[in-house]
Every structure is written in structure tokens, then in C-alpha cells.
Amino acid sequence: MITVAAEPVAAPELLALLGRTPLARIAAPLPHAHPGFWAKLEGLGAGGMKARAAVAMLLGARERGELRPGAPVVESTSGTLGLGLAFAGQALGHPVVLVGDAELEASMRRLLRAHGVRLEIVDRPAPQGGWQAARLARLRELLAELPAAYWPDQYNNPDNTAGYASMAAEIAEALDHLDVLVCSVGTGGHSAGIAGRLRRRWPGLYVIGVDSVGSTIFGQPARPRLMRGLGSSIHPRNVRYEAFDEVHWVGPDEAVDACRRLARSSFVSGGWSTGAAALVAAWAARTRPGAVVATVFPDGPHRYLGTVYDDDYCLAHGISTGGDTATDATTAQATAAAGARLPADRPVEIPSPTAVEATGWTRCRGVVDPLMPSLPAPVRPPKEDGP
Structure with missing residues (x-):
């Protein structure tokens, strides 16, 4: 059973640091x-580019009642959104639990933990969907263990x-x-x-x-x-x-x-x-x-x-x-x-x-949604033909 830190004290003054990059x-x-x-x-920018998205996702969830005051936030990340959520968690007063993978750099792991994040690491990619699918599988386990937690679902969250x-x-x-x-x-x-x-x-x-x-x-x-x-x-x-x-x-x-x-x-x-x-x-x-x-x-x-x-x-x-x-x-x-x-x-x-x-x-110059039906599979070129 995973535990998270006690409800952090919000620091809304941090939001003044958001954006306004050169x-x-x-x-x-x-x-x-x-x-x-x-x-x-x-x-x-403070918290990096994805701090903009992280703050927006948490504020939106709070306004809809999906994220209660002080409740933990759980998300999958390859690193950049993790920093943004660490920033948003401190600013808005939410502990953050992140699921990374074995390819997450040691320096990024140390930085996330220094910002107070609870970091979970998956050690092997999923047969289908690779590291992302493996991280999401662990994330769903954490949501079952932390029923009050909120998952921003960065991939699909408007x-x-x-x-x-x-x-x-x-x-x-x-x-x-x-x-x-x-x-x-x-x-x-x-x-x-x-x-x-x-x-x-x-x-x-x-x-x-x-x-x-x-x-x-x-x-x-x-x-x-x-x-x-x-x-x-x-x-x-x-x-x-x-x-x-x-x-x-x-x-x-x-x-x-x-x-x-x-x-x-x-x-x-x-x-x-x-x-x-x-x-x-x-x-x-x-x-x-x-x-x-x-x-x-x-x-x-x-x-x-x-x-x-x-x-x-x-x-x-x-x-x-x-x-x-x-x-x-x-x-x-x-x-x-x-x-x-x-x-x-x-x-x-x-x-x-x-x-x-x-x-x-x-x-x-032709862009299509790959989930639309009837798209042919790409031809894999011979190795010597690569640019």
C-alpha cells in the first residue's frame, strides 16, 4: 500500500511565476x-512548459469537484509533465505521485524527488504500447490504492x-x-x-x-x-x-x-x-x-x-x-x-x-488521424535505404 505525504501547504504566490518566457x-x-x-x-519558465498545462488541469478538476482540497494527484510521465505537476502541486496544495520508467534519467529522478514528488518506477515496457502502457498500468493500480486521488490523464484531458x-x-x-x-x-x-x-x-x-x-x-x-x-x-x-x-x-x-x-x-x-x-x-x-x-x-x-x-x-x-x-x-x-x-x-x-x-x-504533406479506418500499413524500407 502506497502512502503519500500529509496535505501540503498551498503556495499560490508561485502562480505569478508561470509563463511569460522569452x-x-x-x-x-x-x-x-x-x-x-x-x-x-x-x-x-518556472516548472517548464508543461507547468502551464499542469496548473490548468488541476484548476479545472477543482472547479468541477473532481479534485478535492489536499487530495493527491497521480500521473504518468517521461519527466517534463512531472516537473510541471510538481510546480502545480506546490502552488495549489496537492501531493504528487508520478509513475516513470527505467529510462527516466537519474538526474530527473533526483530533481522530482527534491521537489517533493513520490516517484514510482516501472522496470520493463509492456508488450503492446511500450513504456507508456507499462506506466499507465501501474498508474491504474495506484488509483485503486488511493481512491481519493485524481488522475489528470494528460493525453486526453482538454x-x-x-x-x-x-x-x-x-x-x-x-x-x-x-x-x-x-x-x-x-x-x-x-x-x-x-x-x-x-x-x-x-x-x-x-x-x-x-x-x-x-x-x-x-x-x-x-x-x-x-x-x-x-x-x-x-x-x-x-x-x-x-x-x-x-x-x-x-x-x-x-x-x-x-x-x-x-x-x-x-x-x-x-x-x-x-x-x-x-x-x-x-x-x-x-x-x-x-x-x-x-x-x-x-x-x-x-x-x-x-x-x-x-x-x-x-x-x-x-x-x-x-x-x-x-x-x-x-x-x-x-x-x-x-x-x-x-x-x-x-x-x-x-x-x-x-x-x-x-x-x-x-x-x-498529408496528415490523417491514424485511428480512422482503412489506412494501409507503411512499407518498411530496407536498412540501406534510410536517409
């Missing part, structure tokens, strides 16, 4: 030169989406015009929360979704994923498929390369989601001359010092780690010797999300 101009070559794009630096209204307002206030919005997609919350609102301000807004290879969100088959923070092994219903004009799948090679280029040239950087979103935003700025492009950097680099920014980790996973261009001869030799592949410098285009299995940076 909007930075990014001109780092990713990997080629581009005119520049705007990036909302959510990693500099308050998740509503929490990002403030971000949309901040972007709209900072920019005179916006042509292209690039959003990484995990639970679907922040993309749905800002795309619709910004499109009402600028009706011609073009929206690009960024997913991880191995993610099922946009119709690809579920595979083990090295990248965390974007992508999913389940189908979150917060994803608004109709909002996207196209989707890109990005692999770890490209995300690491982008993160490191950002760190070298723009100082601001982040993890897998940030690298993937930056890569696609730079591509959009480069291929749409004169367009105003914006994206969101969901977090900062500190959580990823042992992964994205660790040469030994990257080489152990076959990821290239150096060089200023994807064609640098020295880098190519080191990459080949380590068994890694060079990151792609442009996406491969496929006609539909199910046409070919994406193994690296891939683009599709």
Missing part, C-alpha cells in the same frame, strides 16, 4: 544557413490544451505577423492549445507538426524510441490532426546535431524535442523565403547532459557527435568508425503517413 531569434545553421526563426524558450492559451497570447503579443508555426507533438496539448488560437489571429497560418521516428501519433508503427518528450506509443486524443498542414518525423541523429549546433551558435538549446523542432523550423525558414516562422523550445539542456550532450552515450547509440557540417570529412570518418550515420540535412518526402516507415528525417 521569444528569441535563432539564426544558428541547422545544418545550413537560413534567414532565422523565433523560438519561445519554455525551458526558462484542460491540457486550454493551459497553453497564455502561450498563444504571449506569442501573438510579441509578433506583428506569423506565417509558419512549428510544434513538436507528444500529448498534443501545446500544439492544439496554440495553433487554433494563433490561426484565428492569422488565418493563413501554416502549421507543421514534428514527431519522433518510431511514434504512432501520425500513423507510423510503434518502435522503441530513443528520443523522449515527443512522440507516443499510444494515440492521445488531444492531438488535433485537422490543425496540421504537414508533419515531419525526426530521428535522434538529426535532433542531437541540431541541439549541439544551437548550443554552439545560439547558446540557448534543449533536448530531443527542442532539437527536432529547431531543425524543422530552420528548414521552414530556409524553404519559404520571407516567411515569419516560430516554434517552441519545450525545455533546456540540463536534463540531457548525460544523453544528447554526452559523446560516449551518443556513440554507444550510433549517433554522430561532431563537425560543423553534415559533409565534414573528418566527422564522416569518425562517424563511420563508430558505426554511426551522418544526420540528414533535408527530409525525405513520402506521399502519405503510411506509405513508408520513417527511419530518419521524413516529411509528409
Whole structure:
């Protein structure tokens, strides 16, 4: 039987720290030169980007009577929402119990516990649905043990989406015009929360979704994923498929390369989601001359010092780690010797999300809800055909 801490004292003054993050101009070559794009630096906000969603979900539940004063909050997380819930729990006076998995970084575990979170770890992925399904199975056990607990269900809770209204307002206030919005997609919350609102301000807004290879969100088959923070092994219903004009799948090679280029040239950087979103935003700025492009950097680099920014980790996973261009001869030799592949410098285009299995940076201009019937299975390409 699990126990949680006594009812914490609420600290509503923390809510004044929510949001109002900087909007930075990014001109780092990713990997080629581009005119520049705007990036909302959510990693500099208290509790991170998902603190916006966490506060909205808990306040919504309290207003509906689903979350009683001082009752525990239980949720599954790969880390980022966990920090947001830790922030919201302290601000609103709720103990927080989180279910993570064995791939959750040791530094993130320590940080969550330092913020007063009770952390449960599952040690093996589920046969169907991977780590997410395993975490959700443990979460349901905890709900049975804690009958007063509230589960926000970030994947399907519309308050998740509503929490990002403030971000949309901040972007709209900072920019005179916006042509292209690039959003990484995990639970679907922040993309749905800002795309619709910004499109009402600028009706011609073009929206690009960024997913991880191995993610099922946009119709690809579920595979083990090295990248965390974007992508999913389940189908979150917060994803608004109709909002996207196209989707890109990005692999770890490209995300690491982008993160490191950002760190070298723009100082601001982040993890897998940030690298993937930056890569696609730079591509959009480069291929749409004169367009105003914006994206969101969901977090900062500190959580990823042992992964994205660790040469030994990257080489152990076959990821290239150096060089200023994807064609640098020295880098190519080191990459080949380590068994890694060079990151792609442009996406491969496929006609539909199910046409070919994406193994690296891939683009599709047809976006569909994969739970709609009669979608063909993607063709898995031969290994030598990967970008």
C-alpha cells in the first residue's frame, strides 16, 4: 500500500511565476544557413512548459469537484509533465505521485524527488504500447490504492490544451505577423492549445507538426524510441490532426546535431524535442523565403547532459557527435568508425503517413488521424535505404 505525504501547504504566490518566457531569434545553421526563426524558450519558465498545462488541469478538476482540497494527484510521465505537476502541486496544495520508467534519467529522478514528488518506477515496457502502457498500468493500480486521488490523464484531458492559451497570447503579443508555426507533438496539448488560437489571429497560418521516428501519433508503427518528450506509443486524443498542414518525423541523429549546433551558435538549446523542432523550423525558414516562422523550445539542456550532450552515450547509440557540417570529412570518418550515420540535412518526402516507415528525417504533406479506418500499413524500407 502506497502512502503519500500529509496535505501540503498551498503556495499560490508561485502562480505569478508561470509563463511569460522569452521569444528569441535563432539564426544558428541547422545544418545550413537560413534567414532565422523565433523560438519561445519554455525551458526558462518556472516548472517548464508543461507547468502551464499542469496548473490548468488541476484548476479545472477543482472547479468541477473532481479534485478535492489536499487530495493527491497521480500521473504518468517521461519527466517534463512531472516537473510541471510538481510546480502545480506546490502552488495549489496537492501531493504528487508520478509513475516513470527505467529510462527516466537519474538526474530527473533526483530533481522530482527534491521537489517533493513520490516517484514510482516501472522496470520493463509492456508488450503492446511500450513504456507508456507499462506506466499507465501501474498508474491504474495506484488509483485503486488511493481512491481519493485524481488522475489528470494528460493525453486526453482538454484542460491540457486550454493551459497553453497564455502561450498563444504571449506569442501573438510579441509578433506583428506569423506565417509558419512549428510544434513538436507528444500529448498534443501545446500544439492544439496554440495553433487554433494563433490561426484565428492569422488565418493563413501554416502549421507543421514534428514527431519522433518510431511514434504512432501520425500513423507510423510503434518502435522503441530513443528520443523522449515527443512522440507516443499510444494515440492521445488531444492531438488535433485537422490543425496540421504537414508533419515531419525526426530521428535522434538529426535532433542531437541540431541541439549541439544551437548550443554552439545560439547558446540557448534543449533536448530531443527542442532539437527536432529547431531543425524543422530552420528548414521552414530556409524553404519559404520571407516567411515569419516560430516554434517552441519545450525545455533546456540540463536534463540531457548525460544523453544528447554526452559523446560516449551518443556513440554507444550510433549517433554522430561532431563537425560543423553534415559533409565534414573528418566527422564522416569518425562517424563511420563508430558505426554511426551522418544526420540528414533535408527530409525525405513520402506521399502519405503510411506509405513508408520513417527511419530518419521524413516529411509528409498529408496528415490523417491514424485511428480512422482503412489506412494501409507503411512499407518498411530496407536498412540501406534510410536517409
